[in-house]
Amino acid sequence: MGMKKINLQVKVTYTVSMECEVTDDIMKALECMQEEFPSGMYDDHTLDCSEDSSKAFEWLGDKCKENDAYSWSFEIEDLTEE
DSSP, X not given: OOOOOEEEEEXXXXXXXXXXXXXXXXXXXXXXXXXXXXXXXXXXXXXSXXXXXXXXXXXXXXXXXXXXXXXXXXXXXXXXXX
């Protein structure tokens, strides 16, 4: 069986579900995030409707861990043979 050298970029997505309590500020930031970025927010995005655009992103980063995931998906963004 032969080997090939490749360049590979993969987008990994996992889904986490939780029940929790949040402050009013975090709730507003999460609602803003959902409204402005329904397909997902990245760390270089900013929210227009929130005074602190990083609150929702930071809070989710603290609460959503890979070990909590109940489903995963993989999307190959780039695959080229060298």
